[in-house]
Amino acid sequence: MRDWxxxxxxxxxxxxYAGSVDSLFFFLFYMGVFFFLLIAGLLTYFLIRYRRRGPDDRTPYIVKNHKLEVVWTLIPLSLVIFIFFWGFHTYMDAAVSPGDAMEIRVTARKWVWEFEYPNGIRSLNELHVPLNKPVKLLMTSEDVIHSFYVPTFRIKQDVLPNTYTQLWFTAKEPGMHRLFCAEYCGTSHSDMLGRIFVDDEKTYNEWLETGGDEGKDMPLAEFGAMLFKSRGCxxxxxxxxxxxxxxxxxxVFGSQVKLQDGSTVLADENYIRESILRPQAKIVAGYQPIMPTFEGMLREREINALVEFIKAQR
Ligand code: HEC
Ligand SMILES: [Cu+2]
Structure with a gap:
């Protein structure tokens, strides 16, 4: 019944942690169901039992019943005190990370999630974590307020500019979990999605070494189309x-691009590559210089794939 x-x-x-959040949730849920049935049931019963039976049927004048009032005050009071301590305990579990947790930096910006691992590797919109190991996320934002939300982990935390906020978890369920931004942060807020991969120790270490060999069997342009989405372009x-x-x-590819300073430049492979790695070097006329740099965040094959993909959009 419960699992269903x-x-x-x-x-x-x-x-x-998800398990303890759910236990609390189900306690509240069943308590709600219990009191709903009790109150709605009594209401219906009293409605029939004490209905007006004739023109002379008068309700007796009842002033008070101390015993009854004490009972219906003490029961709810002890229930809410009990729920408070239970909730507080669960909240503290989520708020205080264990000292041996592995630290991963999270940087949010319109509209991508960037992760930096202890060994300096970085990834975008894709977080890899080991199974059954406590992981602490130290998070900040480069622009507006975002919110890091993983429903299957039952964790959610605002990510603020100029401040660090944190979250921690121990992943118990191998496979892919979805990450959402839960704070409206502009035009593409709803595309600010990420994936969290929970891997066993070996796969995780391999991923840290090689950065994963995502797309290794794909033709470049196809791989580029995938990166176009997964890297938030x-x-x-x-x-x-x-x-x-x-x-x-x-x-774009092969065209003459008008730049902000009035000059034009031929959009060849080198221009595309520079636009990805150093977007501020040449600003396209009529646009704001808001593109983040991807220097150090894309491996050589990924850059090639993106260039190839953009070339294919002729
Ligand atoms: C936050 C928004 C944003 C994201 C994310 C972004 N860009 Fe841009 N990009 C821009 C803007 C704005 C310009 C034009 C201004 C400039 O040249 O910097 C631009 C310009 C470019 C250009 C030059 C286009 C031209 O018409 O000359 C290329 C190529 C490019 N981006 C590739 C990428 C790739 C590849 C990605 C993903 C890895 C990406 N961009 C992610 C905002 C973004
Ligand atoms: Cu956001």
Whole structure:
């Protein structure tokens, strides 16, 4: 019964913390159901039992019943005190990370999540964590307020500019979990999605070494199309010619691009590459210099793939 209800009401439990949140939730849920049935039941019963039976049927004048009043005050009072301590205990578990937790830095910006691991490796919109190991996230934002939300982990925390906030968890469920931004942060807020991969120790270490060999069997342009989405380029760029925060990639390659300083430049491979790694070097006329740099965040094959993908949008 419980598992069945759980599967309709709640997402899977990815951490042990999720289990304690759910227990509290179900306690509140069943308590709500119990009191609903009790009160609605008594209401219906009294309605029939004490209905007016004739013109002379008068309700006796009842002033007070101390015993009854004490009982219906003490029961709810002890219930809410009990719930407070239970909730507080669960909250403290989530707020205080264990000392041996591995630290990963999270930087949020419109509209990507960036992760930096203890060994200096970085990844975008994709967080890899080891199974059954406590992980602490130290988070900050480069622009507006975002919110780090993983439903299957039952964790959510605002990510603020100029401040660090933190979260911790021990992942119990191998596989992929979804990350959302839960604070409206502008045009592409709803695209600010990420994936969390919970790997066993070996796979995790391999990933740290090689950065994963994502897309190794794919043709470059196809891999580039995947990166266009997974690295968040699509939050600012389109490929169908419509203007976003940035110019569309349709027809860019091989064209003469007008720059802010009035000059023009031929959009060849080197221009595209520079635009990705040092976007501020040449600003396209009519656009704000808001594109973040991808220097150090893309491996060589990924840059090649993106260039190839943009080339293909002729
Ligand atoms: C936050 C929004 C944003 C994101 C994310 C973003 N860009 Fe940009 N991009 C821009 C803007 C704005 C411009 C135009 C101003 C400039 O040149 O810096 C631009 C310009 C470019 C250009 C030059 C286009 C031209 O018409 O000359 C290329 C190429 C490019 N971006 C590639 C990428 C790639 C590849 C990614 C993903 C890895 C990406 N961008 C992610 C905003 C963004
Ligand atoms: Cu956001």
């Amino acid at each position: 209800l759980r599967s309709i009401l709640l997402p899977a439990e990815g951490t042990s 699509n939050t600012c760029h389109t490929i169908d010619g419509t203007r976003g925060e940035g110019p569309s990639f349709r027809g």
